[in-house]
Amino acid sequence: MDFTLSDEQKMFAETAQTLFADTCTPDHWRKLMEAGEVRHEDRWAAIVENGFTLVLLPEEVGGLGLSELDFALIAEQAGYVALPEPLVESAGVAAPLLAALAPDAEVLADPAAVIAIQHPINPYVAHADGAVALILHHQDEAYLATPDQVKLTTAESIDPMRRLFSVAWDPAKAQKLGAADWDLALDRAAVFNAAMGLGLAQRAVDMAVAYAKERQQFGKPIGSYQAVKHHLASAQVAIEFARPVVRAAATDLGARDMQARARISHAKIVALEAADQAARASIQVHGAMGYSWEVDVHLFLKRTLALTGTWGTPHFHRNRIAQRIFTQPVGPDQTFARENHHA
Amino acid sequence: MQLDYTAEQKAFRAQVREWLEAHVPSAPLEHFDATREGFETHREWEKVLKSGDWGMVTWPREYGGRGLDLIQWLIFEEEYYRAGAPGRVNQNGIFLLGPTLIEFGTHEQKQRFLPPMAAGEEIWAQAWSEPQAGSDLAGVRATCVLDGDDYILNGHKIWSSRAVFADWAFGLFRTPGTDRHKGLSLIFFPLNAPGVTVNAIKKINGHVGFAEIFLEDVRVPAFNRLGDEGQGWHICMATAGFERGLMLRSPARYQVAAAALAQLWAQRKDGADPTLEADVVRAWMNAEAYALNIYATASALIGGAKIGPEASTNKIFWSEMDIHLHRTAMAILGAEAEVLPEPGEHAWLDDYIFALAGPIYAGSNEIQRNIIAERMLGLPR
Numbered sequence: 249m250d251f252t253l254s255d256e257q258k259m260f261a262e263t264a265q266t267l268f269a270d271t272c273t274p275d276h277w278r279k280l281m282e283a284g285e286v287r288h289e290d291r292w293a294a295i296v297e298n299g300f301t302l303v304l305l306p307e308e309v310g311g312l313g314l315s316e317l318d319f320a321l322i323a324e325q326a327g328y329v330a331l332p333e334p335l336v337e338s339a340g341v342a343a344p345l346l347a348a349l350a351p352d353a354e355v356l357a358d359p360a361a362v363i364a365i366q367h368p369i370n371p372y373v374a375h376a377d378g379a380v381a382l383i384l385h386h387q388d389e390a391y392l393a394t395p396d397q398v399k400l401t402t403a404e405s406i407d408p409m410r411r412l413f414s415v416a417w418d419p420a421k422a423q424k425l426g427a428a429d430w431d432l433a434l435d436r437a438a439v440f441n442a443a444m445g446l447g448l449a450q451r452a453v454d455m456a457v458a459y460a461k462e463r464q465q466f467g468k469p470i471g472s473y474q475a476v477k478h479h480l481a482s483a484q485v486a487i488e489f490a491r492p493v494v495r496a497a498a499t500d501l502g503a504r505d506m507q508a509r510a511r512i513s514h515a516k517i518v519a520l521e522a523a524d525q526a527a528r529a530s531i532q533v534h535g536a537m538g539y540s541w542e543v544d545v546h547l548f549l550k551r552t553l554a555l556t557g558t559w560g561t562p563h564f565h566r567n568r569i570a571q572r573i574f575t576q577p578v579g580p581d582q583t584f585a586r587e588n589h590h591a
Numbered sequence: 592m593q594l595d596y597t598a599e600q601k602a603f604r605a606q607v608r609e610w611l612e613a614h615v616p617s618a619p620l621e622h623f624d625a626t627r628e629g630f631e632t633h634r635e636w637e638k639v640l641k642s643g644d645w646g647m648v649t650w651p652r653e654y655g656g657r658g659l660d661l662i663q664w665l666i667f668e669e670e671y672y673r674a675g676a677p678g679r680v681n682q683n684g685i686f687l688l689g690p691t692l693i694e695f696g697t698h699e700q701k702q703r704f705l706p707p708m709a710a711g712e713e714i715w716a717q718a719w720s721e722p723q724a725g726s727d728l729a730g731v732r733a734t735c736v737l738d739g740d741d742y743i744l745n746g747h748k749i750w751s752s753r754a755v756f757a758d759w760a761f762g763l764f765r766t767p768g769t770d771r772h773k774g775l776s777l778i779f780f781p782l783n784a785p786g787v788t789v790n791a792i793k794k795i796n797g798h799v800g801f802a803e804i805f806l807e808d809v810r811v812p813a814f815n816r817l818g819d820e821g822q823g824w825h826i827c828m829a830t831a832g833f834e835r836g837l838m839l840r841s842p843a844r845y846q847v848a849a850a851a852l853a854q855l856w857a858q859r860k861d862g863a864d865p866t867l868e869a870d871v872v873r874a875w876m877n878a879e880a881y882a883l884n885i886y887a888t889a890s891a892l893i894g895g896a897k898i899g900p901e902a903s904t905n906k907i908f909w910s911e912m913d914i915h916l917h918r919t920a921m922a923i924l925g926a927e928a929e930v931l932p933e934p935g936e937h938a939w940l941d942d943y944i945f946a947l948a949g950p951i952y953a954g955s956n957e958i959q960r961n962i963i964a965e966r967m968l969g970l971p972r
Contacts, residue, residue: 249600249662250593251883251890317592457968472971474957477964481907484963488904492883493876499592514876566872573875574857579850580669580843581604583882584594 249584251492253321261321265328267294272329274544277409286332286409287378296360301339304436309351310359316436320443320498327447327523330547332409334375338362340440342383345433349390349425355381367437368430370558372403372412383428386419390428397421407550435501435509437559438516442494445519445555449487452526452548453480456533463535470533479529486522494519505587510572513565520562523552596666603659604666610643611674619935623680623756624800630714630756633680637711646709647685650693654701655709661889665841672843683753684708684715688761691777691830695818703814704779716754716782718762718804719827721747726958728763729772729824733806735764737813737820742778744786744809752952754802755791757782762804763823775823779815780806796944840909842882848916849878851937852923859923870919877912884908900966903959910949910956917943 253261271291280288295301303319305311323336342363346353355361364379368388376382377400384391384398400413457480460471470476497515500508527549531538538545556562576587596604620636621629640646641655649664650656659667679685689708692701707713724730733746748762760782766774782789786809792801818826856863856871884905892898920939921928932938950956964970 249596249886249890251887252894253592453968457970460970469971471964474961477970478957478960480968480970481960481963484967485904485907488901489877489880489884489908492887493880495592495887496594496883499594511879514879518876518880566869569872569876570868573853573872578846578853578875580673580846580882583669583842583846583879583886584596 251496253317253495257318257321260318261325263298264300264322264325267298268325268329268331272331277330277332277544277547280332281408286375286411287334288332292333292360295333295335299359300335301343301359304340304344305347305356306351309347309356311347315498316439316501317495317498320439320494323440323443324447324494327444327449327551328451330409330448330451330551334362334364334378336440336444337365337374337437338379341365341367341433341437344436345390345428346381346383346392346425348432349428350392353381353392355392365433366415367433367559369434369560369564371414373400373415374413374558375411376400376413376415377411382415383425384415384417384419384422385428385430388427388430390425391417391419391422392425393417393422405550405554407547407554409547409551410554432504434559435504435512438512438565439494439498439501441555441559442490442497442512442515442519445516445523445552446487446491446494448548448552448555449483449490449519449523449526452523452530452545453483453487455545455548456480456526456530459537460533476533479532483522483526483529486518486525490515490518490522503586506572506576507586510569513560513568516560516565517562517569520552520556523548524556527552600662600666603663604670607645607667607670608674610645611670611676614639614643615674615676619675620677622798623678624753624794624798627756630680633677634711634714636677637679637681637714641710646711647689647705650689650705650709654693655706660893662886662893665843665886665889668841669843669846672841672847675847680753681708681711681714683717683757684713684759687717687830688715691826692817694829695822695826700814700817713759714753714757716751716757716760716802718748718751718754718760718780720750722749722803725750726955728827729775731763731765731775733762733764734767735776735778735816735820736767738810740813741810742813742816744778744780744806744811746806748804748806749801750792750952751789751802751804752800754782754789754804755799760804761817763827766820769821772824774821775827776820777817777823777826778811779817780809780811784809784811786810795947796941840905842878842885845878845881845909845912845916848913848942849875852916852920855920855923855937855939863923863925867919867922870915870922874912874916874919877908877915881905881909881912900962903954903962903967906953906959907950907956907963910946913946913949914943917946 299312300322302311303314307313319340326335342365347356361380362378363381364373364376365383366373366385368385382393384393398415398417400415403412405412460476461469463470494515497511500511530545534543534545537543620632623630623633644657646655648657648659648667652658692704721731735742735744744764754760759779761779763775764778786807788805789802791799794800852871852874921943932940965972
């Protein structure tokens with residue numbers, strides 16, 4: 249039993265933090281938004297160069313063969329900067345699914361290639377327009393298509409950095425990959441969305457703290473008022489108690505049992521709740537400025553809103569937890585229990 | 592991260608379970624705050640625990656402990672709550688004062704006070720608060736004046752848990768002429784010393800869980816001062832860290848309650864408000880999150896980290912989780928919720944009433960939020 253990160257994991261997370269902090273500032277988002285873009289080529293190149301798109305791919309296909317926890321730490325940092333690029337969707341969910349079904353797929357040979365995924369649980373495909381390939385589903389089976397084989401219809405997201413599409417396509421014209429492990433894709437996506445939620449939440453709090461130290465009312469910084477302090481302290485409490493759940497969920501994801509699924513669902517619910525609480529507290533602390541387009545808090549609120557409903561609603565995830573607690577032993581000796589193997 | 596127990600840890604769990612199964616009283620004891628008899632039965636239980644060498648598992652062996660690490664402590668606590676073993680009457684001593692003594696005491700003080708604490712021979716009360724100094728502990732007015740090798744203590748303490756039946760108390764005293772947190776010392780005094788008057792204060796549930804203590808020229812040896820004169824504030828803040836942090840509230844307590852709630856729901860859900868299931872699920876999530884957080888903290892501490900102001904987040908989380916959990920139970924019980932439990936029944940109502948104190952004691956949650964805002968987030972005072 250050791251609930252700490254390894255030095256390697258800490259180093260990986262720090263690399264991601266530095267890269268994102270340098271290249272993904274509010275200034276960068278503003279420029280992208282003005283240009284109507286959701287991807288910055290230099291940043292994507294740097295992400296690829298650091299190997300972040302290879303973390304979850306097996307070594308046989310040229311990947312690093314690392315764990316979901318390693319990737320979750322990067323996803324957390326991606327959330328902290330509200331990363332516009334589809335790193336998590338492509339490298340965290342779509343690419344590993346494709347590698348399991350078709351390790352020889354040409355698109356896997358290019359670590360810079362973005363792969364989009366249409367999952368049965370989601371109504372839309374995110375970032376399909378910038379993808380080199382799309383994984384699609386038809387009667388539970390997976391298909392691989394190129395952008396010219398499909399017709400995309402835009403569904404505009406409240407999040408200016410997310411591009412959503414409905415996809416019309418003909419299974420006869422796409423490459424059939426066979427029966428896919430859609431549940432594993434969902435579990436990964438849920439954990440990584442939760443990890444992004446931690447980052448989104450912490451950023452919203454940090455922005456509000458910085459503002460509350462500066463902004464003066466009645467002759468002193470608003471951050472010295474107890475009501476303001478308590479909004480932010482409560483959000484921080486939510487973050488502190490979501491983080492270990494996310495890390496435990498990422499660590500145990502591979503067990504693929506009811507306990508692991510419940511932990512993943514728990515992580516998805518509480519991390520995005522923390523993000524929601526933090527974003528709303530941050531808007532409140534920023535006052536009228538917080539409700540303006542000019543202040544960046546709204547980007548974190550909107551990303552939180554998007555991630556909360558996608559890859560399984562809170563209702564869906566709560567039902568998975570209910571299944572675990574009403575059919576498996578619960579109690580203090582069951583924290584790290586596995587299905588059919590009770591402590 | 593490695594979230595499986597080692598073979599050694601599993602063997603330890605089995606050892607704890609076996610011992611508890613053989614020794615935990617079959618019928619629940621009367622609450623230690625209810626009557627002197629209830630208190631004494633708990634003192635007997637502490638002696639039984641000590642006989643198995645389970646008095647205080649994390650303390651060094653030479654001071655009456657077992658020398659175990661924090662993961663083993665968590666396993667012990669999990670088995671302790673799972674077995675339904677009696678509440679620890681000496682928790683002020685073993686979880687608050689003990690760790691503080693180990694950190695700040697001299698070897699002689701540790702030898703004198705720790706072994707009888709671990710054995711239940713001396714039960715401790717805390718005497719921090721005063722009528723004018725609750726959360727604002729720096730406002731303490733009770734005094735200590737050095738007279739030769741002794742201190743003369745005077746003052747008025749209040750909200751002292753366990754003090755009605757306990758043997759010893761630890762309190763904060765001021766060197767006359769000092770102000771705020773400067774000049775405070777942490778001093779131990781026997782509750783039966785000449786000049787000490789203890790008056791019981793009934794709690795919301797009628798138990799005599801609190802006392803006010805009047806000290807009139809109470810003489811204690813200077814040996815009873817922990818740390819240097821004037822260092823009391825610093826030491827008390829460390830103690831408060833233990834209290835708000837992992838020691839006072841082991842996760843197992845809430846995991847047992849959440850499991851019982853899930854069972855209550857399974858029995859009563861027919862005809863009940865279906866939206867309550869989400870609250871039952873939430874109660875389990877909270878208890879799990881708390882457990883995972885404490886495992887993470889314990890692992891970090893074993894790895895050499897120090898506990899910081901994040902301890903204040905624990906206090907808010909467990910106190911709010913406890914109320915949410917028991918409010919859910921009250922809602923499931925519906926019209927039966929108001930009925931006092933029969934002996935041997937699950938005491939949802941008692942536990943709900945107790946949970947209501949959570950956001951008040953050990954530093955009110957308002958104070959905790961200020962601490963988080965100022966010391967974790969860096970907001971101005």
